[in-house]
Amino acid sequence: xxxxxxxxxxxxxxxxxIQTPISLYDWKKAKKEGLLTQNAFASAMKNxxxxxxxxxKDLENAPFxxxxxxxxxxxxxxxEKAVVFDLQIAGRIYQQIVQGNGQPKKEKSN
Numbered sequence: 722x723x724x725x726x727x728x729x730x731x732x733x734x735x736x737x738x739i740q741t742p743i744s745l746y747d748w749k750k751a752k753k754e755g756l757l758t759q760n761a762f763a764s765a766m767k768n769x770x771x772x773x774x775x776x777x778k779d780l781e782n783a784p785f786x787x788x789x790x791x792x793x794x795x796x797x798x799x800x801e802k803a804v805v806f807d808l809q810i811a812g813r814i815y816q817q818i819v820q821g822n823g824q825p826k827k828e829k830s831n
Contacts, residue, residue: 723813725741725817726739726741726810726813726814726817727739729784729788729804729805729810730804730805731803731804731805732803732804732805733803737788737791737793737795737804738788738791738792738793739784739787739788739790739791739793739814740787740790740791740792741787741790741814741817741818742817742818742820742821743786743787743790743818744790747786747789747790748818751782751786755778756778756782756785756786756797757779757782757783757786757818758776758778758779760775760776760779775812775815779815780808780811780812780815781811783811783814783815783818784800784804784806784810784811784814785797785800785801785804786818787814787817787818788800788804
């Protein structure tokens with residue numbers, strides 16, 4: 722099994738935190754904004770079982786949804802311009818979102 726992804730690399734060499742699983746609030750907000758589709762909901766209902774047909778929109782947006790859930794402040798456009806896009810990483814983040822895996826753990830601020 723692959724190690725859980727907890728951060729993403731930006732084009733400038735920096736990295737940003739992501740959070741998976743996401744909260745119910747973040748899930749509903751992403752669906753309302755069209756960032757996650759009904760396909761993502763169906764995948765989550767299966768708890769990631771089998772090999773769900775992943776919608777390209779869900780795959781493209783999963784990194785931003787996870788970034789925002791971690792408290793990221795960039796807008797979607799800013800994030801998309803800054804992040805290194807890797808289809809394999811996006812797929813793993815999508816899986817981490819739909820499979821859940823217990824309660825989200827927020828990092829403590831200093």
